[in-house]
Amino acid sequence: MTIKTVLEAVHDAMQEEMRRDETVFVMGEDIGARGGVFLATEGFLQEFGENRVIDTPLAESSIAGVALGAAMHGMRPIAEIEFGDFIWPTINQIVGEAAKVRYGTKGKLNAPMVLRAPHGGGVRGALYHSQSVEAFFAHTPGLKVVTPSTPYDAKGLLKSAIRDDDPVIFLEHKRTYRLVRGEVPDDEYTLPIGKADLKREGSDVTIITYGLMLHHCLEAAETVEMDDIDVEVLDLRTVRPLDTDAILATTRKTGKVLIVHEDNKALGIGAEVSAIISENAFEYLDGPVARLAGPEIPAMPFAPPLEDMYMIDSEKIANSIRQLAEY
Amino acid sequence: MKIELPQVGESVTEGIIGKWLVAVGDKVEKYDPIVEVVTDKVAMELPSPVSGTLREIIALEGETIPMGGIIADIESENEEATPTNAKENQPDLEAHSKPGKEIGTTGILLKDVAPVGPTGSGGIIDSTSSQGDRDRKTRIIYSPAVMRLAEIHDVNLEMVTGSGRNGRVTKKDLQNFIDSEKTPVDSKNVDRDDKKSANTDSVPTENTYPNVLGNNEEKITLSPVRKIIASNMVKSATLIPQAWSLVEVDVNGLVELRNKVKDDFQKREKVNLTYLPFVLKAVSESLKEIPLLNSSWNEDSIILKHQINLGIAVAAPDGLVVPVIENADALSISGLAHKLDDLTTRAREGKLTVSDVQSGTFTVNNTGALGSIASQPLVNYPQAGIITTEAIVKRPVVVNDAIAIRSIMNICLSFDHRIIDGEQASGFNRSVKDRLESINLNTQIY
Missing domain, CATH: 3.30.559.10 (Chloramphenicol acetyltransferase-like domain)
Structure with a gap:
């Protein structure tokens, strides 16, 4: 085991897969000579050469489109969108095309591509460097959407994403890149996409979350230990497909569920998780399924105090836990 | 007007409804006694807070109602007649459309509807709706988890003290109650009949009372005071x-x-x-x-x-x-x-x-x-x-x-x-x- 950051884990996953499989290549803005804006592909150009490490023009639609074309012809591209906020021009290529390749060709073609993007706020990035984009893609059948929160999960899941035969949207939270450190096995491993992970066991209240919020939730769970509230924390890790079994198992155990995400609340991941719970575990509920999520305003504010107000932190989570526990 | 069981004294949290002194349809004057209420301290007659006609008795004789719980509905003299299905807060198309006008594919514009935000959904404006919110909070509602557990373990939920908001019985309260009931009963069963206790999950104490009347026996219903x-x-x-x-x-x-x-x-x-x-x-x-x-x-x-x-x-x-x-x-x-x-x-x-x-x-x-x-x-x-x-x-x-x-x-x-x-x-x-x-x-x- 070695202690790594999320960024290092992402870097290592891609490096190992490129060494293992010649069809894997990376492409995106500034990823070659610069080594990526966050340095996720640092040293790749030297090691793999410019045929497998491709600096692209500033045109996200073509990044996704080229990756999709290559994937349909036997390559395994990892396309990087420099910031999730600029992912919108890819929607037609990804939602309109990539998601439908296998279905539309009766399985004759498939698109084993990964679209990586740093996303999320809390980094003083304001309107165009803070967005949460997962719900837009998670709505689409034919796509997988992975949102890891630890170095261990990021590495194991990215390797699985690269090996997956269908398109995977891989969303890395910017704030976790250098802030979250954790042990990563030195030996080869992968983690299954679509499996949630119980990050903390408890009996009174369950929190279901993913991404950066996991860490705030774990902190809040410790805080409310003093109030004698025993919190279980389920990290979804993948928001499409959702791990229904894990969601229902923890619901049946505690009977009280709080869903936490940074993305705004309406029609978000929490809405779907909540619906799964009430459809399948209604008779196990001991309180309303609660959601704590970003506010319904168009974008992350620029002013630091307003950004702090926008972001969910452990204090807000602890208050929500107390309310639900007390119900 | 919904009639609540008022707070009648400190540390009193609920009351048992005794005899109703008025029947549905009866006219009542303000301050007229309408029902007997027995609390763990005293019995009393509850005066009507308004003059009007008793529309519905909601809490029946013998029921235990928390303070603030709804016990009756009186149509007060000042209150305009509300549609009979006012209980369900659904907009009533007929009551709100112009008489005789048919509702075609164009639909109708509901009058007296309170807008609820940009989603455009709304309900009939109801002067008592803020009170309706209060009712919902104070009336004891058991969660699905609690009802399920209570059924499995055959627990009378009235016996369980709630620690949740407004005295709600939480799943934890019930689990603790079941655990505390289970221990002594189970050990008794082990002494008496090994097979029986192995077959039954838990045997609540209440079930040990005989339910069937013998030939020379008579059942006396418990009065609230009893x-x-x-x-x-x-x-x-x-x-x-x-x-x-x-x-x-x-x-x-x-x-x-x-x-x-x-x-x-x-x-x-x-x-x-x-x-x-x-x-x-x-x-x-x-x-x-x-x-x-x-x-x-x-x-x-x-x-x-x-x-x-x-x-x-x-x-x-x-x-x-x-x-x-x-x-x-x-x-x-x-x-x-x-x-x-x-x-x-x-x-x-x-x-x-x-x-x-x-x-x-x-x-x-x-x-x-x-x-x-x-x-x-x-x-x-x-x-x-x-x-x-x-x-x-x-x-x-x-x-x-x-x-x-x-x-x-x-x-x-x-x-x-x-x-x-x-x-x-x-x-x-x-x-x-x-x-x-x-x-x-x-x-x-x-």
């Missing part, structure tokens, strides 16, 4: 580890004094002078001397009560009630006699109010009035002790090494052994005994 007495007694017997002690008191002096002054007292004060005021006086003084008897157990501490509020057990027509004399230690014998007369009279007439029966800190029970010479009372939960005064009987006793005929009365004390040991209990009994035995013709009663 239910409350039963529940209080179970609380006392199960929650308080009680010990008991008896002393014999030579009340010759007391009997002489009373015989001498009782007729004059009756003429002057218009109330009877019984032995009880003397006992109350002695008990109050002794509680001051040994304050630990005037307290309550509080899980990890003991709450000492600085006020001496004596509860007096009175046999009312419906059953036992315990009115309270507050600050009994501040009253003279005469003052106590007056207070006692007032309370017992009103208790027998069923006219006690909640303030008459709350805040007791210690209880006195005159079992001697019924001829008993020794009894073992149950402590009035959550108090620390209860004392009885038994019948005064003439008995041959040894006084100064000679046999004498004296008036003797037993006093019996039951006490919470978590708070009090035998030493304080005996000390208390001795103190009461000494005070009663020192009464003579010179004792002041004013």
Whole structure:
């Protein structure tokens, strides 16, 4: 085991897969000579050469489109969108095309591509460097959407994403890149996409979350230990497909569920998780399924105090836990 | 207008609905009594808060309703008739469309609809809707998880104390209740029948009562008062580890004094002078001397009560009630006699109010009035002790090494052994005994 950051884990996953499989290549803005804006592909150009490490023009639609074309012809591209906020021009290529390749060709073609993007706020990035984009893609059948929160999960899941035969949207939270450190096995491993992970066991209240919020939730769970509230924390890790079994198992155990995400609340991941719970575990509920999520305003504010107000932190989570526990 | 069960006293959280004094369709005037309500302290008649017509009885006789819960619906005289399905807060298309106009594919624009944000959904504007919100909060609703568990384990949810918001029974409350019920019952079963306990998950205690009537048996339905007495007694017997002690008191002096002054007292004060005021006086003084008897157990501490509020057990027509004399230690014998007369009279007439029966800190029970010479009372939960005064009987006793005929009365004390040991209990009994035995013709009663 070695202690790594999320960024290092992402870097290592891609490096190992490129060494293992010649069809894997990376492409995106500034990823070659610069080594990526966050340095996720640092040293790749030297090691793999410019045929497998491709600096692209500033045109996200073509990044996704080229990756999709290559994937349909036997390559395994990892396309990087420099910031999730600029992912919108890819929607037609990804939602309109990539998601439908296998279905539309009766399985004759498939698109084993990964679209990586740093996303999320809390980094003083304001309107165009803070967005949460997962719900837009998670709505689409034919796509997988992975949102890891630890170095261990990021590495194991990215390797699985690269090996997956269908398109995977891989969303890395910017704030976790250098802030979250954790042990990563030195030996080869992968983690299954679509499996949630119980990050903390408890009996009174369950929190279901993913991404950066996991860490705030774990902190809040410790805080409310003093109030004698025993919190279980389920990290979804993948928001499409959702791990229904894990969601229902923890619901049946505690009977009280709080869903936490940074993305705004309406029609978000929490809405779907909540619906799964009430459809399948209604008779196990001991309180309303609660959601704590970003506010319904168009974008992350620029002013630091307003950004702090926008972001969910452990204090807000602890208050929500107390309310639900007390119900 | 929805009628709520009002808060009738501190520490009272729910009431049992007694007899309805009006029927659906009856006209009621404001302040007219509409229903009897029995709380764990007292029974009372609930006055109507408005004039109008009783539209619906929601809480039926025998139901336990939390304070603030809805018990009835009265169409008040000022209230305009609302659509009959107002209960479901659904917009009523017919009631709100112009008469005769058909609802085609274009639909109609509902009038009097409150917009609810940009989603455009809304409901009929209802002046009582804010109250409706309150109803929802105060009425006890069991969550699906709680109902499921209760069904599996066959638990009567009314027996479970809720720790959730507004007294809601949480899954945890129920689980704790089931666990606490299970342990003793299961161990019993193991002794009795191994196979049976292996087959059944858990056997709730209630199921051990016979459900089928025998040939020569008759079922008596519990009155609300009976239910409350039963529940209080179970609380006392199960929650308080009680010990008991008896002393014999030579009340010759007391009997002489009373015989001498009782007729004059009756003429002057218009109330009877019984032995009880003397006992109350002695008990109050002794509680001051040994304050630990005037307290309550509080899980990890003991709450000492600085006020001496004596509860007096009175046999009312419906059953036992315990009115309270507050600050009994501040009253003279005469003052106590007056207070006692007032309370017992009103208790027998069923006219006690909640303030008459709350805040007791210690209880006195005159079992001697019924001829008993020794009894073992149950402590009035959550108090620390209860004392009885038994019948005064003439008995041959040894006084100064000679046999004498004296008036003797037993006093019996039951006490919470978590708070009090035998030493304080005996000390208390001795103190009461000494005070009663020192009464003579010179004792002041004013």
